[in-house]
Amino acid sequence: MQTNNKLKQPRQAAIALAMPLALAGMTLMPQGINAIPLRSGLVIEHPIAQTDETFAVKNVAQINPHTIEINYTDGRQMTLDFYGDNILRMFRDDKGGVVRDPLATPPAKILVESARRKTGNLSAIDVDGTLQITTPAVSVNIDKHTGNMNIVDLRTGKTVIENLTPAKIDNGSTSVTMRSHDGEYFYGGGVQNGRFSHRGESIAIENTNSWVDGGVASPTPFYWSTGGYGVMWNTFRPGRYDFGHDTPGEVRLQHSEDYLDMFVMLDETPVQLLNDFYQLTGNPVLMPKFGFYEGHLNAYNRDYWKEDKNGAMVFEDGKMYKESQKDNGGTKESLNGEKNNYQFSARAAIDRYVNNDMPLGWFLPNDGYGAGYGQTGTLDGNIDNLRQFGDYARSKGVEIGLWTQSDLHPKAGVEPLLQRDIVKEVRDAGVRVLKTDVAWVGYGYSFGLNGVSDVAQVMPYYGSDARPFIITLDGWAGTQRYATVWSGDQTGGDWEYIRFHIPTFIGSGLSGQPNITSDMDGIFGGKNVPVNVREFQWKTFTPMQLNMDGWGANPKYPHILGEPAASINRSYLKLKSMLMPYTYTIAHEAIDGKPMIRAMFLDYPNDYTHGTKTQYQFMYGPSMLIAPIYRETRADKDGNDIRNGIYLPEGTWIDYWNGDAYEGGRIVNEYQAPLWKIPVFVKADAIIPMTNPNNNPSQIRQDYRAYEIYASANGTSAFKEYDDDGNTTQYLHGNGVTTDVSVCTDGKGRMRVDIQPAQGTYDGYEAEKLTELRVNVTRAPKKVTAKVGKTTVKLTQVQTLAEFEKGDNVYYYDAEPNLNRFSTPGTDAAKVVIKKNAQLLVKIQKTNVSDNAIAVAIDGFEFNTAGRMLTHSGALAAPEAQIAEAGCGVFNLTPSWKPQPNADYYEIEYDGMLYSTIHGTQFSIDQLQPETEYSMKVRAVNRDGASDWTTVKGKTLNNPLEFAIKGIKAQTSFQDQPGQKVSKLFDFDKKTSWHSQWGKGEAIPGDVTIDLRSVNKLDRMEYIPREDAGNGTIMEGTISYSMDRQKWSTPVPFVWKADNTTKTFTFEGNPEARYVQMHLTKAVGNFASGRAMYIYKVAGSQSVLQGDINHDNRIDENDLTSYMNYTGLRRGDSDFDYVSAGDINRNGLIDAYDISCVSNELDGGVYPKNDHCSGSLVLTPSRTTFAAGDVIELKVQGKALHWVNALSFALPYNTDELEYAGIELLNMKELVNLTIGGIIAVCAIIIHKELLLPILCGIFFVESLSVILQVWYYKMGKRHGVKQRIFRRTPIHDNFRTQDSQLDADCRYVIKGPHTVVHESKITLRFWIVTIILAALTIITLKIR
Secondary structure (H helix, E strand, O other), X not given: OEEOOOOOOOOEEEEEEEXXXXXXXXXXXXXXXXXXXXXXXXXXXXXXXXXXXXXXXXXXXXXXXXXXXXXXXXXXXXXXXXXXXXXXXXXXXXXXXXXXXXXXXOOOOOOOOXXXXXXXXXXXXXXXXXXXXXXXXEEEEXXXXXXXXXXXXXXXXXXXXXXXXXXEEEOOEEEEEEEOOOXXXXXXXXXXXXXXXXXXXXXXXXXOOOOOOOOEEEEEEEEEEOOOEEEEEOOOOOEEEEEOOOOXXXXXXXXXXXXXXXXXXXXXXXXXHHHHHHHHHOOOOOOOHHHXXXXXXXXXXXXXXXXXXXXXXEOOOOOEEEEEOOOOOOEEOEOOOOOOOHHHEHHHHHHHHHHOOOOOOEEEOEOOOXXXXXXXXXXXXXXXXXXXXXXXXXXXXXXXXXXXXXXXXXXXXXXXXXXXXXHHHHHOOOEEEEEEOHHHHOOOHHHHXXXXXXXXXXXXXXXXXXXXXXXXXXXXXXXXXXXXXXXXXXXXXXXXXXHHHHHHHHHHHHOOOOOEEOEOOOOEEXXXXXXXXXXXXXXXXXXXXXXXXXXXXXXXXXXXXXXXXXXXXXXXXXXXXXXXXXXXXXXXXXXXXXXXXXXHHHHOOOHHHHOOOOOOXXXXXXXXXXXXXXXXXXXOOOOXXXXXXXXXXXXXXXXXXXXXXXXXXXXXXXXXXXXXXXXXXXXXXXXXXXXXXXXXXXXXXXXXXXXEEEOOOOOEEEEEEEEOOOOEOHHHHOOOEXXXXXXXXXXXXXXXXXXXOOEEOOOOOOOEEEEEEEEEOOOOOOEEEEEEOOEEEOXXXXXXXXXXXXXXXXXXXXXOOEOOOOXXXXXXXXXXXXXXXXXXXXXXXXXXXXXXXXXXXXXXXXXXXXXXXXXXXXXXXXXOEEOOHHHEOOOOEOOEEOOOOOOOEEXXXXXXXXXXXXXXXXXXXXXXXXXXXXXXXXXXXXXXXXXXXXXXXXXXXOOOOOOEOOXXXXXXXXXXXXXXXXXXXXOOOOOOOEEEOOOOOOOOOEEEEEEEXXXXXXXXXXXXXXXXXXOOOEEEEEEEEEOOOXXXXXXXXXXXXOOOOXXXXXXXXXXXXXXXXXXXXXXXXXXXXXXXXXXXXXXXXXXXXXXXXXXXXXXXXHHHHHHHHHOOOEEOEOOHHXXXXXXXXXXXXXXXXXXXXXXXXXXHOEEOOOOOOEXXXXXXXXXXXXXXXXXXXXXXXXXXXXXXXEEEEEEEEEOOOEEOOOOOOOOOOOHHHHHHHHXXXXXXXXXXXXXXXXXXXXXXXXXXXXXXXXXXXXXXXXHOOOOEXXXXXXXXXXXOOOOHHHOOOOOEXXXXXXXXXXXXXXXXXXXXXXXXXXXXXXXXXXXXX
């Protein structure tokens, strides 16, 4: 301070200092990191884009025919390595690392050895400041000043990637951003449970250990865009891909890796992009044929069975038993029943399938912790026990496999029961299936990838070229070349289980993993007949069926729930077996083509199919559309229901079950789905290859082939059937057979079916085959003729199906086929008639199909079932329709109308889509936006046509969550289960869940501290427990609230029932608070869990962001700047009212507490702890007496500070006697600069070059000199009664960030500029540039000397 000896009336003022300190005692997110909640609830860190980092290109160098190195002016380097004309690899390691395999423990390879393709002419030229790196297919255009990239597909002329920013590498995280385009959709990311279309979403590339909807099981660091590109990150580290969720119009990709290794591929179609991914990581496996059948898994070498009338099932002796993993005095199970325990053996389980005529392809007898597969006391003895079981299983046509608890190879110290030797298991016992589970792959993706790779090599080598069938839970990029995946352990018996798996399976195929499954009706639960039956139905049209027995409360056999479930499940398992030629063909196509389970847009791309509106239906190959029953819509007590919302693309679609024809381009509703029936539509002109019904591949007739034909009146179609031995890897060497089948109709009742000679062969192929055609018709033909090779074959018409089955070269008109062929005889299910449309059956006797073509001509062909649903005639008036008040929901509107005479059904037109076959007088349109007005049209339809449209309008209601506070953060005083963090409780997604750490249940008593991130007038809190009200359901505790986490309100107790209903707590008096704390004293199992929690503010009230001093509804650097400018302002000062919102602690002063609050929200914020601030400030003056002109220094120090991240104090003084001179921060903001300066000085002294210090340390010299000059000039002025300064503020860098309003109006400044504040980041950057230049001059000076 400067003294003033002029005597005037004393005036009082105060110096208010606010000093940012190192954030001690708090968990601080690394600088530049945001913690952003995903939809799954996961918190992933990613760097904030920094505006002060530039990537100016210095030069480029081509180092080989496919690689370009880009050198930046700051010394960094990026490598562009082309793996073909259209695939480029971007690699940058700022630590100097070179292109390499991803770092992982243990090491593993994502890329295949043959990933690279030849690259055409590669060139790099500079065009007006843009570096253009081109191949014949791609142009990578790099702005030389910013490093931003645009990537153009030269084959289409389209810029597919725009404004791809240089990677931000910081604090172990690497991220890039790019601009998304209008109408662009994104797919991939692996097994993202419940999702496949990611536009506007954010997905975790990480196994979240949460396998319900919103969780991730087998992630894949690969996605692709309808814009014509794909991206694969070559890493094993977790990541997060954001497709406009956080920032609309921006794609942001991040991995927890400290270098960039990213592949970009350009192609126009989904199949091309998937094949680009396969080029790098390997093509998917083709499962052995037995793998497409149901598999049964359980442990048969561990448990004890004791008679109990409450047992889960009746055994072969007519009694019921209960199972125990501990010796309960009962009979111990075994694989082979060798201990007089047959009914508790694995053999008995296989026999149950055989005795109930249920298809079964494979069997795992050790699927349980601590089970093993033998009780002999030695590994070799146990393997022989496994061999004996394998021999028995194979005699029934069933292959065997093993579950892996830990290791694959012998390991010292492991007891014989759990010892493993994959070589002997495959070679000696005949193991052909391996399932890797959580405990085994838990080390990481590289461990899991190496494991499945190991088995994929062992099985063919030691198993007589056996084709590996591996199922894993922890897949990654590259897993598809070795293994299939399943989605994790879930609870069945619930509609949700079916619902979220449909889009999950679709998304897996779009991620390059077409072979996916989940446990049949869950691993747990599952005693719900309608759900169980619907599960068997839809999984008929999926690759695998994994029947996990032994983990739930009831057995999982397909017949276990009795009738009608047993009959229905058997019928669908048999249908799956008959479809094997079709299934196997599309599975083979999936190796390098479209997946088996196809998103609708793959064959029918449009705005309706690209998003989520068709997420509950799919194409099974090119010809069959499947619409599973995934929820109750209008179900009766027996499970008979309807299905709404089935989108049929353009064209004609045939109901598989009865032959009804539907015109496409519309949405079918109220489809009748009795318990036995799933909606299956066959595309007109389809050809479906089939075989005889069977229970496993050994029962497939090798001398028989069949084709079901759905021809239109005037059309052509073709299908290429594929087959091979189904067991070995010889298909990889081209050993297989293809058969081309085509159908042509001329519109005049003539049809021709041509089956070309089969091409190729394989070991065991039987060329002598009987051929059968099943032609769907609506009347008997006039004439049927056939040719085999060049020989005309006389066909004889027979009158009965029995005659047809016995005869050769015959045909039969089946007027009313009954598809109910496999129900249990004598049951009510067997009495149900499933009447299909008429069929013409044609049989051609055995011939060598490799030598001979077969042609069948049909005269008088007709298949016309259109309009069978229209039975009424007569005039139709436009319906009297409305959207009543009761028909207005938040996200849906329900038009209703009066019944119209002569109407067969009604239709609604909305948003360009036709909702058809509505038989009732009302229908709900959902997926709408709240508080939005919509217009729709309604009409009636009959066989004579349609009525005029009636237009109706309605407005959706307010969102019930409108006043639920968003962006909440929370922390617990106990550990959360990984993947189920407390953040999931506040992610506004009831499909995700929070759960404390599994184990003993140690969460109670415990606290949940909730940061609302803003001050709100609180209304109520809603807690939604888990659906089963199981472990963790909160029952009792107290709730309090606070503004600052230091002072809490009096806790208010709550008591809730342990059920799944929504719990509500009301905040009496609507207090204002930022923090809410729940102290939990009772919960089920002493765990803590929940699906969602909503905290509501008072309706119409506004949330107040603490620290939003600029009133722009956000906290950013601008607020911090304003706080620094207004620090010390008190109530009563002229500007205080303007910034009073910044007085967070309401003490009438803008102080350090206020600055602390805003600082803590920047750069992603901090996670505060439950603790209290403590400590003291010590003020030490440089002198205690002074005279006019003296400068008084007052040193401020913090002592014993705990949990303090900022401090402030106010110093009153008399403005007539004292004048404020300035502040110098010591050991705080300038610490880094002082440290660097000290290091430089020491180095200079050591090498005896002290005179170079003014050059090398020019910045430090100027900074210090500016303060000295400022104080000297100020003192000179005071001696003459003049207030003067050279700079606006010192040190000199502060001169550039001082506003004009902060200047002293009575003071004269020599340097008055700049008048525009310069951002601190720019000042820092420019100072660094000057420092680099000075360093260069120093080096030059040293060289000269």
